[in-house]
Amino acid sequence: MNDFSSVPTTVKAQENNTVLLPCYLNTASNDGAFVTAVRWYKDEDLIVDSADEQVPLPEGHMLWENGSLEIFRVKPNDTGVYICEIIRPEPWSPIKQRHAIEVLHPPSVEPFPPNGFLQVKLGEEVRMSCKGSGVPYPIITWTTKGEEIKLLNHRELLKFTASDRQMAGIYECKAVNGVGEPATDQIELNIIYPPELMTSRSWIHSAPGLRVQLECKISADPQATVTWTKGDIPVPLDSRVQSLVDGDKYTLLIRNVQRSDFGIYTCKAINELGQGELQIQLSGVPNPGVFKKTEDKNLNSKNSYTLIWEVDSYTPIIEYNLWFQPYKPKTGLSKPDWTKLTIPTEHSSGPVYSKSYTIRGLKEKTIYEALLVSRNRYGWSKPSPILRFATVGADLTEEIITPVQHHSQDNIIPLDLSSTSPKTSAVSFLMFIMGIINCYFSY
Incomplete structure (x- = not known):
């Protein structure tokens, strides 16, 4: 049988409320036992002893005759576990009852x-x-x-x-x-x-007398120190060549471009955590050609196909090299079968050079692919994106007739074939062919 008439309880109280913690015996179960003393503990610390005047009641606390403890205007530090202990004479032993108070108060945070x-x-x-x-x-x-x-x-x-x-x-x-x-x-x-470096153009086409900007966007923290070099030599700055800064954009401005300005420039950035660099090439050779989609079906037949392309070049185009071969899907390691056509240019005021050319003697119902390089006085351009086309009757799909750009083509840089030395020209031509072969096997 329970010795207490009161029951253990947890009181959730708002701040400044009054709380009563009960502590009284069940007289029937205690058979008339006397209470010698009532003690109260908070978190195991004695705070009230009815038999010991040396233990004063804390401020705002009141002990009732039946042993209950009343706390007025509770504060957050009144939150805790309260134990009521009743001391009885022999042969009865002391008994305890557990209560708790939670003084509700808003949250707070302490950042680190x-x-x-x-x-x-x-x-x-x-x-x-x-x-x-x-x-x-x-x-x-x-x-x-x-x-x-x-x-x-x-x-x-x-x-x-x-x-x-x-x-x-x-x-x-x-x-x-x-x-x-x-x-x-x-x-x-x-x-x-x-430093982290980016540029919108890593290859810039120009010509003597023009004005160009080489732009390098740099992100770094702490701020980086930025320099421009050509080769391993810092770019000499003057009224014609200037280094400009606008926020995180660093620009090398070259007015009245000279042939000696052509080459590879390096944007270097360094801070206490490391360094980075980015290369931009300034060149006089033409931009890669771009094939135009042929809309007029009357231009094509079962044995011929008309290609149309455009090339941007500030310097007049001298000639084109058009390479084509039957399209081979990615099955096995079939050898390339490229055919090269040298095509003269036509007069144009520039800087956009357009040309159309009809390839004849093609196979019926066959899919082909082609790429183009062009030459001006400064050398050969990089290859155009590969174009896939088909003679009449082949299964034409949007994927087939769309120009296909392969990243590996960036490594195909045709050499200047204009050398008058037969030996040099032959070596250059062989290296160009090897570049085409590498491109083919890469996809």
Whole structure:
């Protein structure tokens, strides 16, 4: 039988409320036993002893004759576990009953780092935290860039690897416990990293007398020191050649281009975390040609096909080399069967040179592929994107007639075949053929 008439209870109280913790015996089960003393403990510390005047009642506390404890205007520090102990004479032993008070109060958070700013290197571990407090204990959530971070549980500690500099930004923690308003705080994460370089054009076509801009976009933290070199020599700056900066865009401006300006330029950026570089080629050779889709079906027959192309060149085009072969799907390692046609240019005021050419003697109902290179006084262009076309009767699909660009073609740089030396011309021509073969096998 239970010795207490009171029952264990947990009281959830708003701040400044009054709380009564009961503690009285069941007279029937105690058979008239006398109560020698009543003691109250808070979190195992004695706070009240009815038989000992040396233990004064804390301020705002009152002990009733039946042993109950009343606390006026509770504060957050009154939260805790309270034990009521009743002392009885022999042969009865002391008995205890457990109660608890939870003084409800709104949540709060304490961020770490305390100043709300954290800086790490790219690739390092990030550790930030928001220590929550409040009754009941709050739930902690994190958001960044307007989106909640999905975590397996509501953690005070946020830990991850700064694998991408886009992870930098404001991280907000929020504590919610259903009492009052949520508490929030912010930590700004800054990720420092070595220079990263980009350019919209790594190959620029020009001609003597023109004006060009070589642009290099640089991202770095800390800010990078930027230099321009041609070969291994810093670019000499003067009124004609100038280095300009606009935010993260670094520009090498060349006025009145001279033939000696042609070559490979390197944009170099360095900060305390590392360095990066990017190459931009300034050249007088033509831009790669572009095949135009043939809309007029009357131009083509079962044994012929008319190709139309355009080439951008500030310097007059001297000639074209048109390469074509039957299209071979990606089956096995069939050898290439390229045929080369040398096609003279036509007079044009430039800088756009257009040309059409009809290839005759083709096979019926056959799919072909072609590419084009062109030459001006400065040399041969890079190859055009490969064009797939078909003679009348072949199964034409959008995929077949669309120009196909292969990344490996960037490695095909036809050499200048205009040399008057037969030996040099033959070697150059062989190297060009090998480039075409490598291109073919790459896809």
